[in-house]
Amino acid sequence: MTATPATRPQRGSLARCRAWLLSAAPQSRRQARLGRAYLAWRHFAENRLAVVGLGIIVLLVAVAALAPILAPYSPNAPALTQRLLAPGPAHWLGTDELGRDILSRIIFGARLTLYVVALVAVIAAPVGLLIGTIAGYAGGFLDTLLMRITDIFLAFPKLILALAFVSALGPGIENAIIAIAVTAWPPYARIARAETITIRNTEFIKAARLQGAGPVRLVWGHVMPLCLSSLIVRVTLDMAGIILTAAGLGFLGLGAQPPLPEWGAMISSGRKFMLDQWWVAAMPGVAIFIVSLGFNLLGDGLRDVLDPKAEER
Amino acid sequence: MIQVANLQVVFGRGRRANPALRGISFAVAAGEVYGIVGESGSGKSTVLNVLSGLWRHWSGQVSIDDRPMAGRRDRAFHKEVQMVFQDPYGSLHPRHTVDRILSEPVAIHRLGQSQARVLRALEEVGLDSAFRFRYPHQLSGGQRQRVAVARALILEPRILLLDEPTSALDVSVQAEVLNLLTRLQRERRLTYILVSHDLAVVAHMCRRLAVMRRGVIVEELTVEHLRQRRPRHPYTRQLISASIGYDRQAAEAQAEIDAEGEGD
Numbered sequence: 001m002t003a004t005p006a007t008r009p010q011r012g013s014l015a016r017c018r019a020w021l022l023s024a025a026p027q028s029r030r031q032a033r034l035g036r037a038y039l040a041w042r043h044f045a046e047n048r049l050a051v052v053g054l055g056i057i058v059l060l061v062a063v064a065a066l067a068p069i070l071a072p073y074s075p076n077a078p079a080l081t082q083r084l085l086a087p088g089p090a091h092w093l094g095t096d097e098l099g100r101d102i103l104s105r106i107i108f109g110a111r112l113t114l115y116v117v118a119l120v121a122v123i124a125a126p127v128g129l130l131i132g133t134i135a136g137y138a139g140g141f142l143d144t145l146l147m148r149i150t151d152i153f154l155a156f157p158k159l160i161l162a163l164a165f166v167s168a169l170g171p172g173i174e175n176a177i178i179a180i181a182v183t184a185w186p187p188y189a190r191i192a193r194a195e196t197i198t199i200r201n202t203e204f205i206k207a208a209r210l211q212g213a214g215p216v217r218l219v220w221g222h223v224m225p226l227c228l229s230s231l232i233v234r235v236t237l238d239m240a241g242i243i244l245t246a247a248g249l250g251f252l253g254l255g256a257q258p259p260l261p262e263w264g265a266m267i268s269s270g271r272k273f274m275l276d277q278w279w280v281a282a283m284p285g286v287a288i289f290i291v292s293l294g295f296n297l298l299g300d301g302l303r304d305v306l307d308p309k310a311e312e313r
Numbered sequence: 314m315i316q317v318a319n320l321q322v323v324f325g326r327g328r329r330a331n332p333a334l335r336g337i338s339f340a341v342a343a344g345e346v347y348g349i350v351g352e353s354g355s356g357k358s359t360v361l362n363v364l365s366g367l368w369r370h371w372s373g374q375v376s377i378d379d380r381p382m383a384g385r386r387d388r389a390f391h392k393e394v395q396m397v398f399q400d401p402y403g404s405l406h407p408r409h410t411v412d413r414i415l416s417e418p419v420a421i422h423r424l425g426q427s428q429a430r431v432l433r434a435l436e437e438v439g440l441d442s443a444f445r446f447r448y449p450h451q452l453s454g455g456q457r458q459r460v461a462v463a464r465a466l467i468l469e470p471r472i473l474l475l476d477e478p479t480s481a482l483d484v485s486v487q488a489e490v491l492n493l494l495t496r497l498q499r500e501r502r503l504t505y506i507l508v509s510h511d512l513a514v515v516a517h518m519c520r521r522l523a524v525m526r527r528g529v530i531v532e533e534l535t536v537e538h539l540r541q542r543r544p545r546h547p548y549t550r551q552l553i554s555a556s557i558g559y560d561r562q563a564a565e566a567q568a569e570i571d572a573e574g575e576g577d
Contacts, residue, residue: 026447207405208417210366210395212391217421226408
């Protein structure tokens with residue numbers, strides 16, 4: 001890999017920084033780790049589409065963070081004189097049946113989307129990782145027990161199970177998050193277990209055992225780091241599905257409750273005007289589409305970078 | 314130092330039971346280098362797995378340092394007995410730097426002075442301290458095996474089990490690693506058990522060796538006997554004649570390398 005022509009003229013601190021990062025003889029753990037991260041980033045950046053995906057996600061985060069500044073109108077205050085206006089200079093994406101600006105609602109809805117996605121990932125991924133690695137490493141009875149529980153969860157379609165949980169817990173965005181997280185962890189446990197079983201019998205694990213490492217140290221320090229990359233890829237690729245499930249629950253009235261500007265709920269309320277005022281349902285749909293696409297592109301790019309088999313190069 | 318009597322290991326159960334070791338016995342004195350040769354599947358690596366505690370289902374008597382061994386091994390055992398694996402590409406964790414690989418045993422056994430110990434271990438196996446924060450994929454096969462040796466020695470064990478330590482390396486690097494192991498054995502008065510299918514390697518390192526076939530030791534002999542080609546058992550003779558052509562070439566190559574002096 002050579003430096004691109006655009007960056008070549010700057011020979012000052014940037015070049016020195018790069019040399020430091022790519023040093024064959026790192027002086028500290030931090031330098032070794034950063035150098036690795038930099039190489040991974042360079043590999044990732046070669047994939048244009050993945051960078052586009054990352055850009056979409058960064059944009060989503062920025063929009064969510066700056067929502068009060070970016071949104072031209074209040075997302076919830078109705079203005080009944082301006083009901084169902086078509087997209088135009090005053091309301092770029094039009095208004096809904098209560099006269100609320102759709103652009104502002106989508107901007108504030110980004111916060112809810114991010115909230116759902118982040119919480120589900122934070123709950124489901126560690127649970128799946130823990131259960132999968134413990135089952136895979138311990139084997140025997142514990143493995144059977146944990147995997148049968150996983151099978152029970154996997155036996156139901158995701159949305160149906162989430163629906164059942166939400167109707168038991170009561171509608172609302174927090175309950176929707178819990179329901180989605182409960183349905184999302186089993187595939188992660190499966191992946192983590194499969195990875196763990198291949199890792200368990202490698203010589204480096206045997207070597208660590210011969211040094212006297214206990215099961216906690218082995219699972220936490222040796223097995224989990226290797227499961228992490230395939231898990232991150234899978235979680236990123238699942239983000240789109242999580243968004244769609246959250247939107248689906250919102251659409252069915254079981255997720256975010258009005259007047260929260262949740263994208264799925266917005267589509268649901270726009271459904272009534274689909275033929276004459278298409279923008280009410282279409283605009284949040286486009287937002288869901290773009291964000292899901294972004295997560296999928298990002299996941300694909302991460303898979304190329306984090307694939308353990310690409311490690312050898 | 315190490316006594317093994319009537320050691321038996323059976324893989325599988327019932328009708329699919331496959332005896333891997335059918336009652337083998339040998340003894341290794343302190344400071345001795347003992348070789349075990351045999352073709353693949355002869356059970357020679359299983360012996361090491363039993364001795365190191367990786368394989369727990371065996372019967373017979375094994376005692377190390379006059380202490381009889383049972384199922385689980387304690388931490389003190391791991392400090393005394395270490396192992397070097399065959400494949401240096403598989404025996405180092407791909408996401409750990411050399412520094413982490415070497416400092417982990419120090420942390421497990423709470424020996425302290427991790428940094429000083431890591432630097433000393435690297436020096437002892439002839440690796441520059443510049444290698445300290447590299448990942449295994451940034452090292453060559455020979456360098457990796459040196460790291461594996463350093464990891465085994467950082468706990469200052471007295472017994473080292475070597476499972477074909479050079480068979481995954483190319484010939485020029487093999488000699489380097491063997492010389493390193495020989496030097497360390499002399500300096501630290503270590504006890505080695507070296508398992509190999511390569512008679513030349515065993516003859517280079519060991520004074521006594523056992524020839525294994527299908528789970529039994531068919532012959533135990535000294536290297537002098539091996540050199541004079543006076544083995545009693547026909548299987549040993551067969552092994553020797555199978556390796557002769559290669560043996561001569563290897564010996565000549567070895568002489569050349571020795572004449573040039575040690576270098577990378």
